[in-house]
Amino acid sequence: MSDLVTRLLEGLPAEAVLTDTDVLASYAHDMASFCPAGAPAVLVLPREREQVQHVLRVASELRVPVVPQGARSGLSGAANAVDGCVLLSLVRMNRIVNIDPVNRIAVVEPGVVNADLSKAVAGHGLAYPPDPSSWEQCTIGGNIGTGAGGLCCVKYGVTAEYVLGLDVVLADGRLLSTGRSTAKGVAGYDLTRLFVGSEGTLGVVVRAVVALRPAPPPQLVLAAEFGSAAAAGDAVCRIMAAGHTPSLLELMDRTSVRAVNRLLKMGLPESTEALLLAGFDTPEPGAELAAVGELCRAAGATEVVPAEDAAESEMLLAARRAGLSALEAVKGTTMIDDVCVPRARLAELLDGVARIADRHRLTIGVIAHAGDGNTHPTVCFDATDPDESRRARESFDAIMALGLQLGGTITGEHGVGVLKREWLARELGPDSLEVQRGIKAVFDPLGILNPGKVF
Amino acid sequence: MSDLVTRLLEGLPAEAVLTDTDVLASYAHDMASFCPAGAPAVLVLPREREQVQHVLRVASELRVPVVPQGARSGLSGAANAVDGCVLLSLVRMNRIVNIDPVNRIAVVEPGVVNADLSKAVAGHGLAYPPDPSSWEQCTIGGNIGTGAGGLCCVKYGVTAEYVLGLDVVLADGRLLSTGRSTAKGVAGYDLTRLFVGSEGTLGVVVRAVVALRPAPPPQLVLAAEFGSAAAAGDAVCRIMAAGHTPSLLELMDRTSVRAVNRLLKMGLPESTEALLLAGFDTPEPGAELAAVGELCRAAGATEVVPAEDAAESEMLLAARRAGLSALEAVKGTTMIDDVCVPRARLAELLDGVARIADRHRLTIGVIAHAGDGNTHPTVCFDATDPDESRRARESFDAIMALGLQLGGTITGEHGVGVLKREWLARELGPDSLEVQRGIKAVFDPLGILNPGKVF
Structure with missing residues (x-):
């Protein structure tokens, strides 16, 4: 057993740490074409926040890359394995912690499937608008990672507008809470929105406070x-x-x-x-x-x-x-x-x-x-x-x-991943890229979080 | 004449560089009570982006603090002078560059008064929803700096949801463009939202692309x-x-x-x-x-x-x-x-x-x-x-x-400034504060941008 696996098992049950080659291969990539996927060392399927923190602490100590994953329905290779990485799948963290009709928020774990949240809040006369085409498979964590959109956006906006607060495990295993549970709030820099669309390169979302809306009439x-x-x-x-x-x-x-x-x-x-x-x-x-x-x-x-x-x-x-x-x-x-x-x-x-x-x-x-x-x-x-x-x-x-x-962007809602890395540099230019790399380094000085993605 | 003023005059007309003590005193603070204001060295009132770049280049070279200002209707002291600073008032950069009803966006300079934008877009059957109580005085640049809200937010959301893209002058005078002119976009980290509510501590906004909505019926x-x-x-x-x-x-x-x-x-x-x-x-x-x-x-x-x-x-x-x-x-x-x-x-x-x-x-x-x-x-x-x-x-x-x-935040829409600095630390805790300071250092390694504000 590798040192990595031994260390992971100190904080995770055996059923949550998988090394079978076929299983690893089947988790090694998302739905994007033309995106290389490396050979992962191990697949981890945590159920608790503390387990995610343990994974990140071990990865930091051993300098092992970590690739966070949701349903792997993404279209840019952002969830693809890199060689020797820990694949950190959040799909088992799928509890809807709370639905609050008065404050119009839900508190969810990252592995909650978009459609499951939609159905659950519909029972309260509410809607969670972001509706990517993959809504029956994709997870809220993945939606946050990619900044997902959908058909409803022309009226209701994108994922970024529905994420009020996050619990994020940082690269070194610390837990960071961002944002708020209130309708408004401007205390400090908007770290919440910084995580939305960051494709797992800044931290691992383990909980989200999302805004809900009254369910609209049928269209x-x-x-x-x-x-x-x-x-x-x-x-x-x-x-x-x-x-x-x-x-x-x-x-x-x-x-x-x-x-x-x-x-x-x-x-x-x-x-x-x-x-x-x-x-x-x-x-x-x-x-x-x-x-x-x-x-x-x-x-x-x-x-x-x-x-x-x-x-x-x-x-x-x-x-x-x-x-x-x-x-x-x-x-x-x-x-x-x-x-x-x-x-x-x-x-x-x-x-x-x-x-x-x-x-x-x-x-x-x-x-x-x-x-x-x-x-x-x-x-x-x-x-x-x-x-x-x-x-x-x-x-x-x-x-x-x-x-x-035509004055547009290379990605409206699917993200950059590995597929559009070179194109991101063309869209942003060197100054923006330098700033973005600087931000990355603040969160992930060792470069273990989803390396090779976005940049 | 001080070296600072001499250098500023190399890139600015004399009428844009003021040192009269009474004038400086009248520009030294916003509307907040209990917030100390220092003695500024000079007030600069640029009309062009290049002039702002010049100010920041000079300030970086001479290690002089820069305090960006809008209408100074803020309520947290974020626009207050610090000793020896350049007060950089953006009120003369008040052009509405473009109103585009098909794409439902406006392109504006930071000194545009909120009410002026509202009136201008009303002529196209459109609305710019964020409506702080000070809307007849406050500027869009100030609204962006503070992350302003207003009465409409319960239905229409806050400033952050209406800022699509920004042109920002960085601490060293470089121009950074963030975001987009399109309805959606997830190319790279959301720097646009990072600037919203950052109270002039990360850069100086010189142009904004804001989203508009169809004007609603009278309420x-x-x-x-x-x-x-x-x-x-x-x-x-x-x-x-x-x-x-x-x-x-x-x-x-x-x-x-x-x-x-x-x-x-x-x-x-x-x-x-x-x-x-x-x-x-x-x-x-x-x-x-x-x-x-x-x-x-x-x-x-x-x-x-x-x-x-x-x-x-x-x-x-x-x-x-x-x-x-x-x-x-x-x-x-x-x-x-x-x-x-x-x-x-x-x-x-x-x-x-x-x-x-x-x-x-x-x-x-x-x-x-x-x-x-x-x-x-x-x-x-x-x-x-x-x-x-x-x-x-x-x-x-x-x-x-x-x-x-009660599970709330110290500031829903007014910002932190100097008034709530200690309280921000209490709300965020040390880990978040460390991350936020790290981000500040990426944008402003010399610490010349509105020092002593927010943190």
Whole structure:
């Protein structure tokens, strides 16, 4: 038994310390393509905060890297193993400690699955809005680590806006409490928000106080078809400029519409160049649906279909929900990008991605949180074909370059991980990178926390 | 002429570099009581980013402290001079660079007055929600520095949620851009939120990208009178637990109600122990007002007065708006606290403050953003009476101790400055303080940025 494992077992039960090679291999990576994963030394599955502190103390003493993990549904390789590391999976720390309807907060452990929290608070008439597509698997800890978004963000904002306070185990095993349990608070620097999106490079979240909202009414959805990406982008601009606040505003380009058509036999016209879905969860959404329908027609929509009720709304959303599976079916493997641009530049991004697809002789479908300008251009490729894989990787990079050129960011909600490390440097520039590295060093002077990620 | 002034004049016009003693004295402090202010060496009023960079380069070379200032309406002494410092007033950098209704953002310089931004965006059907009471004087730069709140926060959140990106001049004069112009973005650590509330100790904000919202309908207000703080606190809990989201939910205790009664001759019954004001800015607020009125009655309200229209709503709000002036009139000087507690503990805080007032033989009126649990216990005292001043200071501290004891924070929205420095250490504890000092050192290794503030 290695010295590392012996030391870990001094503070953890045997069932929480795994070294079986197959198990380690299955925990070594998240859902990202093209991200190298190293060979972990051990997998630890703690149930208690004190056990996490023990892991970090041992790791600090022995100078062993620690890679924190949630559900490993991430798309940037942030949860991938590095050689010789402790994989620190938080999935067994999955207690909902408290739900407080008066103060509209919940206290949760990091391994709580997003959907489990949503269901639990729904019983109190409340909602935890952040809703990544992986919400049925992903954990709140992972959501905090990546700064996750989702479909609701256009109205309700992202994870950062719902994290009020954190308990974090620092690299040396000390416990740090940040933030507050109150609605407001400005005592000292905002360490809470610094941890959100830090991808396990600054500390290990073991508890979070999150804000809740009253559960909204069920949303009513409208679908609109367009003959060009420009027309759909124009519709998005008109909707937002007119002061509407949809509860979702999603867009699918021609490629993703066709892929879904094939998968689900939906019978959407092949001439559809873009499909826009707008939802409203106000008490009387009908009037807004009518107004938004008019704006879509004014922007050149060829067809506008407002749902009559919740069931019809779900049918319209089925195309959107099937989007990624449909694109995966095209070539077996996908690589999902995450560039976010000012929403006025959405059409330019869509047209640019179509050109990139042509140039690299690839299928690239775009599914977008259009209301946020956050697009997921999804490169479809055959991973067994080296040339196609190379072209996939190149087109992925070309899309990030396009996003930056349009005044956007390389990542709206998926994070940097190992996938976009070089691109982060391009987006931030040397001065910001120097500051960020300085902050990293304050929290993790030995460099044991998820090394090689983000930077 | 001092070496400092000579060097400053190399990059600034003479009209921007002031050394007149009276002028310096008038700029040496903000609105906080009991906060020492040092003797500044010079006041600089730049109009351009490059001039701010010049000031910081000179200050770094000469190791001279720099105190950034907005409108100096702050209440914690964060903008107070330290001996020999450069007072760096940003009030002349007051351009609204861009208002973009499609992307719902504005780009502003730090000296833009909050009310000026609000008025400018209203012309586009938009709103910039954060609304500190000083909104007609305070600047966006100051709002960012303090992490300002206001009446709207219970529905719309605080300044931190509206700052998307910043241009910041670092201590050595370099320009750092943080964040983004897009709705979402998680590229690297959230430096933007780190600067919000950092009170000029990490850098000088010279430009901000802020998020806007569609302007809401005018709000309709309900007033409810209660015979005890406990009943009013109970009403707040019932309103929030029932899932209402008021656009304001304000509370005045007996002392502030009586002070306003005297000032405005409003004829409120002297038996009123607490006055609650609830506003709704939904398209149909009448129904919510009725429901909230019922909840207030169930909690024991002695009188419930719903406004019929916007004009009546403004009349009801007049009492709230006159609150601080009325308390100032009591003894000539006030000291405004800012403790925020979980809203379920509001009544305990009110009762505790009443006991503290009795014990210290002082008048302390409480005005509270009740929906956030954010209270402003306001100590009234005669500043020319040393014993009363001492008791005022002691009661102010006792209120912070009570806030912490109730699971709250010493500052919901006013910041730490010099006023609450020792209390910050008590709230955060040594580990957090060590981390925060480490971050400060990353940005300001020479310690020239607003030294002695926050820590």
